[in-house]
Structures are given as structure tokens and as C-alpha cells.
Amino acid sequence: MRLNIEALNDAKELSGLENTVIEISHVSKQFGGFKAVDDANFGIRQGEFFSMLGPSGCGKTTTLRMIAGFEQPTSGEVRLDGKDVSKVPPYKRNVNTVFQNYALFPHMTVFDNIAFGPRSTKAPKGEIAGRVKEMLEIVHLADFAERRPTQLSGGQQQRVALARALVNYPSALLLDEPLGALDLKLRQTMQLELKRIQREVGITFVFVTHDQEEALTMSDRIAVMNAGRVEQIGTPEEIYHQPATVFVAGFIGVANLIPAAVVAVTGDLATVDAAGHRFGVPVTDESIKPADSAVVMVRPERLHISLDRPTGDLAAVEATVEELVFQGPVLRASLRTAAGTELVAHIGPEDALPMLRPGDRLWASWVLDAACLLRSVDTTAETALVS
Ligand code: ATP
Numbered sequence: 152m153r154l155n156i157e158a159l160n161d162a163k164e165l166s167g168l169e170n171t172v173i174e175i176s177h178v179s180k181q182f183g184g185f186k187a188v189d190d191a192n193f194g195i196r197q198g199e200f201f202s203m204l205g206p207s208g209c210g211k212t213t214t215l216r217m218i219a220g221f222e223q224p225t226s227g228e229v230r231l232d233g234k235d236v237s238k239v240p241p242y243k244r245n246v247n248t249v250f251q252n253y254a255l256f257p258h259m260t261v262f263d264n265i266a267f268g269p270r271s272t273k274a275p276k277g278e279i280a281g282r283v284k285e286m287l288e289i290v291h292l293a294d295f296a297e298r299r300p301t302q303l304s305g306g307q308q309q310r311v312a313l314a315r316a317l318v319n320y321p322s323a324l325l326l327d328e329p330l331g332a333l334d335l336k337l338r339q340t341m342q343l344e345l346k347r348i349q350r351e352v353g354i355t356f357v358f359v360t361h362d363q364e365e366a367l368t369m370s371d372r373i374a375v376m377n378a379g380r381v382e383q384i385g386t387p388e389e390i391y392h393q394p395a396t397v398f399v400a401g402f403i404g405v406a407n408l409i410p411a412a413v414v415a416v417t418g419d420l421a422t423v424d425a426a427g428h429r430f431g432v433p434v435t436d437e438s439i440k441p442a443d444s445a446v447v448m449v450r451p452e453r454l455h456i457s458l459d460r461p462t463g464d465l466a467a468v469e470a471t472v473e474e475l476v477f478q479g480p481v482l483r484a485s486l487r488t489a490a491g492t493e494l495v496a497h498i499g500p501e502d503a504l505p506m507l508r509p510g511d512r513l514w515a516s517w518v519l520d521a522a523c524l525l526r527s528v529d530t531t532a533e534t535a536l537v538s
Contacts, residue, residue: 170197171233172322172355173218173246178227180213187213189379190227195323195357200349202358202366205376206402211359214376215325218357219248232322247321251331253312255300261287261311262296268319286314289351291344306337306344313348323355330365342368363403367391375399391450393435397525400448407454407494409447409468410527416441421524423447426488430466432524444527453521454496456484456504457514467516470494472509482507486515 173195180188188210195201203211216222217229220241228235236244255264265286269279287293290310300308309329316324329345330338346369349356360366366373367387374384375398383395394400397408411425411432421434425447432447439445447466461467470486473493477483481497484507488494494515498504504513 171195172197172231173357174228174230174233175214175218176228176230178214178217178224178229180210180217180222181225186379188217188224191381192227193374193381193384195355198353198355199371200346200356200358200369202360202370202373203376204360204363204366204373204402207361209376210379211361211376212327215248215327215357215359218323219246219325220244245322246325247316247319247323248325248327249312249316249329251328253300253308255308255311255315257300260297260299261292261303264300264311265314265318268315272319282318283314286318289317289348290314304337305333306341309333309341310344310348313345317348317352317354321354323357326356326358328359328361330360338365345369367403375402377402393523394448394525395436397446397448397528400525405451405495407447407449407451408525409449409488409492409494411445411447411524413439413441413443413445413524420519421445423524426468426470426490426492428466428468431519432466432522433520434524436524436526439524439526446525446527447522448525449517449522451483451495451497452481452499453517454494454515455517456496456498456502456507457516458504458511460514461516464519465516466519466522467514468492468494470513470515472507472511472513474509475507486513 171194175191175193178188178191179186191214203214205211213222217224220236220239223237228237230236231244231246262283265283266279269282287296290313292307292310295303295307300311303311330341333341342365358369370387372384372386373390375382375390377398383390383399390399391403394403400406400408409425411423414422414424414429416434416439419433420431421439422429423432423445468488470488472484473487474485475482481499484496484498486494486496496515
């Protein structure tokens with residue numbers, strides 16, 4: 152069931168915007184002398200599940216609040232459906248926000264909670280009943296229409312809040328850590344449920360979270376923010392496999408970060424000296440030049456462990472086993488190179504080496520395109536591993 156999407160798309164084509172619903176154009180937000188958001192510049196497309204991800208205090212909520220209209224940018228422009236909304240108050244913007252505490256009306260039934268928005272727009276009675284029923288079906292609560300919020304579980308209340316926010320067909324739904332109040336199991340169920348609802352209604356969701364797993368599970372694209380700046384925007388796969396910065400590499404999953412000196416750059420392959428070895432690394436950052444300091448990033452599951460030096464077109468470093476921890480699906484091996492760099496390898500059941508013990512010397516290798524070369528930043532080269 153898709154809601155009025157044809158009509159929405161027609162409107163976009165008419166305005167010549169194609170499929171961008173929200174434009175954040177060189178937006179900064181200053182609180183006193185503190186820059187909470189620094190030159191954010193990106194667009195969010197019609198029908199996509201877009202997440203803003205980053206550590207506490209990085210500016211995600213402030214960006215969301217500027218889209219909703221609860222904060223004004225200090226500079227730059229927020230455009231909704233192609234129009235500058237700097238003078239438009241929150242209640243007149245065609246977006247709706249779902250907060251962590253749901254904010255349901257306790258004295259009203261589920262039906263009346265969801266009907267509240269359409270009733271206040273004075274929509275015809277029959278149309279309101281039809282829309283509420285449609286929403287109840289989408290959020291799988293058709294049998295709960297006459298209950299009050301106190302007679303519902305946390306997950307059910309969350310779904311009522313969603314239905315209430317979606318029933319007026321907003322251009323976008325803004326969600327600020329909406330799963331934060333739920334326990335882990337329910338949270339994981341609701342992640343999939345939210346994604347299903349979003350796909351079904353086809354409305355743009357803008358989701359704020361500090362939980363990288365949550366963002367990877369649900370998003371079509373993710374903006375990773377750090378200290379007020381957007382460091383990278385991409386699909387979950389792009390962000391995981393080709394992080395643009397050392398911060399992004401470390402914030403999403405576990406990353407081995409090996410300090411390296413660039414020896415040469417030929418086309419899109421750099422030759423580097425790292426951990427006492429020389430090998431090739433694909434390079435996408437055109438600003439990286441010979442003699443630069445850089446960081447080789449390779450994920451733990453891409454490391455292959457062998458007792459003998461591997462042959463063939465591989466990058467390989469020699470290391471000593473420091474610790475082995477059985478983690479169920481993988482054996483987590485902590486290794487240290489002679490240069491002192493700590494590495495982590497996730498060894499799957501097929502790769503498990505017999506008789507591996509702390510103190511053993513071995514080789515960690517990877518196919519060249521499993522790694523990427525990142526510009527080094529002052530402190531991170533010291534910290535070889537970020538998890
Ligand atoms: P969290 O995950 O903890 O909610 P966040 O990434 O959403 O973090 P924001 O709430 O956007 O972060 O806050 C960004 C920074 O701006 C923080 O350092 C915060 O203290 C500051 N800040 C936010 N609102 C205000 C305000 N009204 N006045 C002063 N500083 C503020």
C-alpha cells in the first residue's frame with residue numbers, strides 16, 4: 152500500500168526537483184560561541200530511509216530540529232519540497248516528528264489518537280475513518296483501535312505514534328532515536344518493522360541514531376557526522392567498505408588502521424610502507440601523494456591468517472598472536488606486528504588454524520582491494536585499532 156506517492160511525484164516533477172524532498176544547503180548552527188552544525192550540505196530523496204549517525208553531541212538532533220523548524224539555521228537554508236522554509240513555523244511544515252517518548256494522548260483510544268491530525272484539518276468524517284483504518288493495518292494494529300495507550304506494550308505504543316505521524320501523509324517523517332526507550336530484543340524487532348512500514352508507505356524517513364548497527368540495518372543512505380560536520384554520506388555498503396575518513400572507518404564496525412608512508416601512487420593504486428612491509432593499496436582520495444603519511448584500513452573479517460608467508464598478489468604483514476577469544480561465529484585474534492601495530496582478525500570456522508597459541512608468529516594477509524588508504528589524522532595513527 153503506497154500513500155499518494157503518484158501525487159507527490161507529480162508535484163516534484165512540476166517543481167523540477169526530481170526526487171529531492173529535503174535540501175540542507177550550507178547549513179550551520181551556532182549556539183553562542185559553539186558551532187553545533189558546521190556547513191551541512193546534502194539532499195534527502197523522496198521515499199528513502201535516510202539516517203544521521205554519529206556520537207553524542209555531533210549535531211544530529213540539531214540538524215533534525217532545523218528540518219522540523221524547532222531551530223533556525225545561523226546560516227544556510229533548509230528547503231522542503233523545493234521551498235525555503237526559514238519563515239515557516241513547525242506546524243505549517245509538511246513534515247512530522249516522532250519523539251522517543253511517543254507523546255500519545257493517554258485519555259484517547261488508539262483510533263482517536265491517530266484520527267487527531269486529520270480531524271484538526273477538518274477532513275470529511277468518512278475519509279478520516281478510511282485513513283485511520285489504512286494506518287492501523289499498515290502498523291498491524293487493526294484489532295487494537297479501541298484500546299487506550301496504557302493498555303498497549305511499548306512496541307505497540309511506538310506503532311501508534313508512527314501511525315499518528317503518518318496519517319496526514321507528510322513529505323517526510325523525522326524520527327529522533329525513536330527506539331531508544333525499548334529493550335534490545337524489541338528494538339531489533341522494531342528496526343525491521345520500521346523499515347517494512349517505511350517501504351510500504353513510501354514516505355521519506357529521516358532517522359537520528361548513535362547506533363551504527365541500527366543505521367546499517369535500516370538505511371538506504373547514512374550521513375555520518377562528527378563534531379558538527381558531515382564526514383560522509385553513502386549507502387551502508389559504501390560507508391562500511393569505503394569509509395572516507397579514519398573517523399568513519401572506526402565508528403562503523405571494527406577497523407584495523409595501520410599507519411603507512413606513501414611510497415608511490417600509480418593510477419588508483421598506491422605503494423606503501425606499513426608495519427615493516429611494502430604492499431599496494433587502492434586509493435580513491437586524489438589528494439594523497441608520495442611521501443604523505445596515511446592509514447591503511449582493512450576490516451578484521453578480510454584478514455587471512457597463515458603460518459607461512461603467503462604468495463601471490465596479496466598484501467601481507469608478519470605478526471605475533473597476543474590473544475585468542477572464541478566469540479561463537481568467529482575466533483577473534485588480537486595480533487601485534489613488529490612495528491607495534493595492533494591488528495584484529497576474525498577467523499571463521501573454515502579458516503581456523505589448529506594449535507594457534509598466544510606468542511605464535513604468523514602472517515596476516517588480504518587481497519589488495521580489501522583495504523583502502525585514508526588520509527591520516529594526528530591522533531588516530533597512534534591508535535591502530537578502533538572498535
Ligand atoms: P545526542 O545523541 O546526545 O542527542 P546529538 O548528535 O543529537 O547528540 P545535538 O543535540 O545536535 O547532538 O547537540 C550538538 C551540540 O550542540 C551539543 O554539544 C549540545 O550540547 C549543543 N546544543 C544543542 N542544543 C543546544 C542549545 N539549545 N543551546 C546550547 N547548546 C546546544
